[in-house]
Amino acid sequence: MLHRTLLALACCLPATxxxxxxxxxIDLGTRLxxxxxxxxxxxxxxxxxxxxxxxxxxxxFVASGTAPSDFLREVAAENLANLREYDYFLDIRKDGxxxxxxDVTRFETEMRGERLxxxxxxxxxxxxxxxxxGITLAVYDPTYYIxxxxxxxxxPELDGIPPERCKSxxxxxxxxxEMVSLAYALDMTQTAGDGLGVNFAEVLTVQCx
Amino acid sequence: xxxxxxxxxxxxxxVMIGLLWTVDAGAAWARLVAWTVTMQRELHxxxxxxxxxxxxxxxxxxxxxxxxxxxxxxxxxxxxxxGKVVIATYLGTQHETLRRGVALxxxxxxxxxxxxxxxxVGTVLVLERTARQTQHLAxxxxxxxxxxxxxxxxxxxxRAARGLLAAEPVGxxxxxxxxxxxxxxxxxxxxxxxxxxxxxxxxxGLRPCSGAIxxxxxxxxxxxxxxxxxxxxxxxxxxxxxxxxxxTLTVYARDTASLLAGRxxxxxxxxxxxxQVLALLGGLVITALGLSLLQASxxxxxxPLF
Numbered sequence: 001m002l003h004r005t006l007l008a009l010a011c012c013l014p015a016t017x018x019x020x021x022x023x024x025x026i027d028l029g030t031r032l033x034x035x036x037x038x039x040x041x042x043x044x045x046x047x048x049x050x051x052x053x054x055x056x057x058x059x060x061f062v063a064s065g066t067a068p069s070d071f072l073r074e075v076a077a078e079n080l081a082n083l084r085e086y087d088y089f090l091d092i093r094k095d096g097x098x099x100x101x102x103d104v105t106r107f108e109t110e111m112r113g114e115r116l117x118x119x120x121x122x123x124x125x126x127x128x129x130x131x132x133x134g135i136t137l138a139v140y141d142p143t144y145y146i147x148x149x150x151x152x153x154x155x156p157e158l159d160g161i162p163p164e165r166c167k168s169x170x171x172x173x174x175x176x177x178e179m180v181s182l183a184y185a186l187d188m189t190q191t192a193g194d195g196l197g198v199n200f201a202e203v204l205t206v207q208c209x
Numbered sequence: 210x211x212x213x214x215x216x217x218x219x220x221x222x223x224v225m226i227g228l229l230w231t232v233d234a235g236a237a238w239a240r241l242v243a244w245t246v247t248m249q250r251e252l253h254x255x256x257x258x259x260x261x262x263x264x265x266x267x268x269x270x271x272x273x274x275x276x277x278x279x280x281x282x283x284x285x286x287x288x289x290x291x292g293k294v295v296i297a298t299y300l301g302t303q304h305e306t307l308r309r310g311v312a313l314x315x316x317x318x319x320x321x322x323x324x325x326x327x328x329x330v331g332t333v334l335v336l337e338r339t340a341r342q343t344q345h346l347a348x349x350x351x352x353x354x355x356x357x358x359x360x361x362x363x364x365x366x367x368r369a370a371r372g373l374l375a376a377e378p379v380g381x382x383x384x385x386x387x388x389x390x391x392x393x394x395x396x397x398x399x400x401x402x403x404x405x406x407x408x409x410x411x412x413x414g415l416r417p418c419s420g421a422i423x424x425x426x427x428x429x430x431x432x433x434x435x436x437x438x439x440x441x442x443x444x445x446x447x448x449x450x451x452x453x454x455x456x457t458l459t460v461y462a463r464d465t466a467s468l469l470a471g472r473x474x475x476x477x478x479x480x481x482x483x484x485q486v487l488a489l490l491g492g493l494v495i496t497a498l499g500l501s502l503l504q505a506s507x508x509x510x511x512x513p514l515f
Contacts, residue, residue: 024514025250051257055427056515059333059340062430063264082513087246141370145512158319200246 022147022200025050028139029151032206034160039127040206042105043090044159045139047118048151054116067111076109076118089148090200091138096165099135100125130166134207144197149173156204166208175199253493256424256440264431268464271436277442281380282318282447284453291397291502292413293455294319295495296356299409300459302364302491304484307460313409314452320414321444324350326438333429338425344515347417355503356413361408362496368405369489390475401436412499418444 029046054062057075061067083089084103093097107120128135137156139148150156156168250405259277260272286293302311328350332343421441428437470480 009456022246022250023253025253051251051260052253052423052427053514055430056340056344058428059430062427063432078515086513143509143512146514176330 004182007040022141024146025051026053026146026148027151027158029111029154029198029206030139030185031157031159032138033121034138034158035038035127036160037127037129038161040092040124040135041127042121042123043092044119044121045088045090047148048112048119049116051114052151053146053167054111054114057116058111061111065111065114071111072111072116073111076107076120079118080104080107080120086135086142088120089139089141090122090125091136091140091201093136094128094130095133098184099128100201124175130208131209132204132209134167137204137206138198138201140197140201142197144200149202156206161208166206168204171203171205173200173202225263239486248284252277252284253420253423253441257427258433258441260424260427260433260436263433263436268436271439272437275443276438278443279447280350281420282444283451285418285444286318286448286451288420291355291358291416291498292321293452294498295361295409296456297451297459297490298494298498299361300456301320301463302487302494303405303440304488305460307457309316309406310456310460311453313406313413314456315449317410317413318445318449318452319442320410320440321418321448322415322421324415325417325425326441328417329422329425329429329437333355333426340430341515343422347419347422348511351416352503354412355499355506357408357412357415357495357499359503360410360498361405362492363501365492365495366406366489368402368491369485369492373485375492418448420444433510471479 023034027048029048031044031046032040033042033044035041049057052064058067058072061071080088087101090101091100102123102125105121105123107118109116109118111117141148150170155170158166158168255277258276259270259274263274296310299305300313305313310491316444325347328346329340329343332338332346333340336342336454418441424444425437427441428434467480467484470483471477
């Protein structure tokens with residue numbers, strides 16, 4: 001009897017996680033922009049949305065594959081304004097500490113074939129030199145409703161710094177079972193499953209010794 | 210004495226299984242989640258491609274779309290979801306027959322699909338709103354469905370409490386006589402409550418399946434309304450089959466546990482009490498689930514991209 005009650009209670013924990021299951025996907029591209037002093041100053045993000053999200057946004061234009069650019073710009077501006085408080089899903093860390101970001105400086109949006117694309121540049125509040133210890137960069141939706149991964153066969157690009165100066169490695173997501181379970185359990189008490197997405201994020205490390 | 214031995218062993222085994230489950234479930238669960246996420250991504254991409262194929266090569270390609278949707282439905286149901294928790298808890302702790310459990314699984318899956326269709330048709334065709342607005346309507350329906358979960362839980366608690374307080378527990382007239390076929394009879398209250406069944410159906414079915422909405426929005430954007438609706442119905446069928454499997458397992462597990470427990474209890478009275486206490490606990494679990502889902506849904510900010 002007891003085990004069945006336990007079982008029933010245990011079942012409750014992951015229930016809200018269903019809401020956090022990814023339902024949309026973004027193919028990611030990143031370009032790290034360094035300043036003259038070889039400090040990371042800004043990151044250009046390229047998001048290629050899946051066809052389902054594209055249909056949400058541009059339903060009237062999906063069949064033709066072209067959409068009026070002022071319409072797309074309006075939607076993109078709205079989305080970026082909404083994303084501000086989430087740091088544009090961009091998590092850059094030095095020594096484990098999250099760095100402050102500025103407002104988007106420029107953005108472009110277009111239909112790329114059948115899919116909607118959004119390219120935007122996020123400056124760091126203060127440029128930072130990665131150094132030998134390096135910095136980490138991850139792009140993820142904290143609620144994990146959208147899964148964001150580097151487009152297959154692509155990786156980060158480093159701009160404004162000699163290619164041999166830095167070493168960059170992308171670590172695939174390694175969702176530790178215990179961490180995932182914990183994240184799911186926390187879901188019950190914390191809002192909207194924040195903290196789930198980070199477990200499924202690819203983490204880029206850039207070291208410039 | 211010789212008779213007591215196997216009973217002790219059975220009890221010990223039950224406790225061991227319970228312990229093993231609680232220890233191992235977390236890791237196994239996480240592995241399952243990671244795997245379902247990958248599979249889901251691939252199925253989504255395949256669905257988008259299949260829709261394009263229908264747009265380009267006509268109705269015959271619809272067969273591919275419909276079978277893929279069916280698979281998606283089966284698969285989606287295998288992942289976590291509030292409906293499955295409600296069904297498992299409801300059937301695990303209440304006295305419902307296998308047939309009604311299976312009917313509940315299919316009816317709720319079908320209702321989810323129909324609600325998704327009505328949501329998209331309603332916002333896009335009738336109200337002439339943008340597809341983005343379907344998400345807001347879907348969010349409202351989701352809250353309604355969570356509220357229905359809490360109401361179902363409260364109803365089950367009330368029903369079980371009434372049975373417990375009654376001098377002679379309801380539905381407990383049979384004396385246990387050790388045969389397998391009558392094990393279900395100890396449970397109280399009596400089966401056949403249409404209200405509980407209806408509340409369970411609504412609490413699961415009112416929340417439109419998000420995958421179905423995604424497919425419908427893309428299908429409508431591509432001007433493939435019939436194909437989209439057929440795909441969603443195929444999804445519902447797939448989900449119904451998977452959830453019916455879960456319902457069957459739950460009912461068998463419940464009946465087996467009740468059969469084993471029946472051997473310990475000669476006249477069936479204690480067992481009937483335990484059945485009622487379990488029904489009460491099940492109701493409490495469902496109430497708590499509904500309230501926490503509702504609370505999470507109400508406090509969650511809108512997704513920045515929707």
